Amino acid sequence: MTEYQTNAPTDADTAQDTVWEQEVAFIDAVPRWIAMTFVFVVFIGTWQLVTSFGLVSPIILPTPMETLKDMIFVGQNLLTGGYMLVSLWITIQEVIYGFALAIAIGFSLGVLVGETAFGEKAVMPYLVAIDTMPKVAFAPLFVAWLGFGIESKVALAAFIATFPIVVGTAAGLHAADENARMLFKTMGASRMQTLIKMKLPTGLPQIFTGLKIGAVGVMAGAITGEFLGGGKGFGELIRVAASQLNTPRVFSLILYLSVVGLVLYLLVQWTQRRVVFWQKESVGSYDG
């Protein structure tokens, strides 16, 4: 014992508390909003530099200031109930109807495919085949069938959004583990009871993942439908602005449109947090 003590480095060293500085990565110490602001400033700064040095023609890329001015103009038009609000409302309706339709069809098909052997064997291959097709290519067909009104846009929006919901629902129904299935069997549960009381609630996280991907797809579908099938929606405003080389307008319209998409996405996420209250939060992912 005394050996050790005499061999110790110095008495002073061993007598003190063993406290030392642990390195902390700089980014860990920075709040999220500051990091985000930083990226925003760099982005706008680069944009400003590129335009003010004349590297890109103003027709191709307007300055941030021009874009901001146009955003204010469009914002005023929207707030005062101008023609742009009428267009936006048309697009919002397409999105709502399209999403509702996609949920109804996607959920039903998902249950068919996820729950029945027939659906899995006979229907799923066709769904996979259709899903691999470029779905926007169907837009002219929808216009031919349903005309230039909102119906053809609703159809395309729903068409695009349906598949992720099918896949999410089917995957969700397969999410229950062997123990849960066995437990329900030993309790003598009917197929319907097993579906409603166990498989569906277990699969809700996956179903909501499908809904979120669908919510993004439904916006894309509605706007693509307007690009290709005319009408009076927001997509048409974008198309017209682009054909007039009014790039600031295109930018600001896109930004307002993305607000609609974001609201829809957040609505789904908010519902998910309410319904799937037991699910752990994971930030910034589809299955969040």
Next chain:
Amino acid sequence: MNTATAHDYSGAPLGAPVYELTQVSKTYARNSVVALENVSLTLRKGSFTSVIGSSGCGKSTLLKIMAGLIPPTKGRVILQNQPVKGPRRDIGMMFQQATLFPWKTAVENIVLPIEIRDGKAAAKKAMDKAHELLEIVGLKGFENVYPNELSGGMAQRASICRMLITEPAVLLLDEPFSALDELSRDMMNMELQRICREQDATAFLVTHSIQEAVILSDDIVVMKPRPGRIAEVVTVDLPRPRTLDMMTTPKFGEIVDHIRGMLDKGEDM
């Protein structure tokens, strides 16, 4: 099979046969594998029986047949004088995972078997009983807690309650505590013994742990694979109630060694 000397938890001779398997065989048609061959077994009222064996010895097949989840190819499976032809409410089952549903509170999970069999109204009536059971397993105060907030051991306690709520005649336990750490596992085994004594339950445990089998059981069914069959039924005549201290006694060690020897002997076990 020498079960005549076995005694129940209170030390009295064992009761009437509750569960009887006679010459049960199971061949899986798909790959014509003989999973189980001529298994005969009697569980008496208030007894604790364990089955142990390497993987592939057919113990999970045996458990599934006893639970009414799959039919045997041959033989008789009789529980309380009624052939088992499907899941029954007098069979309680517990798995390796607690399998509590996260959208239901502890009590709601416990009355789930009642809800499934008799509907929501009956489940509501069973709430009082669920509260009593929670108290028995030491979870008083956790009635309205969601499973996410329960530890592994607490979750398994709750799943014991779920198994007991229908007052089953036999408890089928499929490695119920093997997912827990060793300390919790020992504790839960003692809890299980206590609960079985209080309920005068007839229990059938599938396990991989020789120690666990010995400390809990009156009879240990040692199985051999290919085809799955009973090698020997070992009677454990340690006194009841068992305590963890008994694990250090020579007698305990002898029984463990005997079983281990049997499991090692097999060609490719």
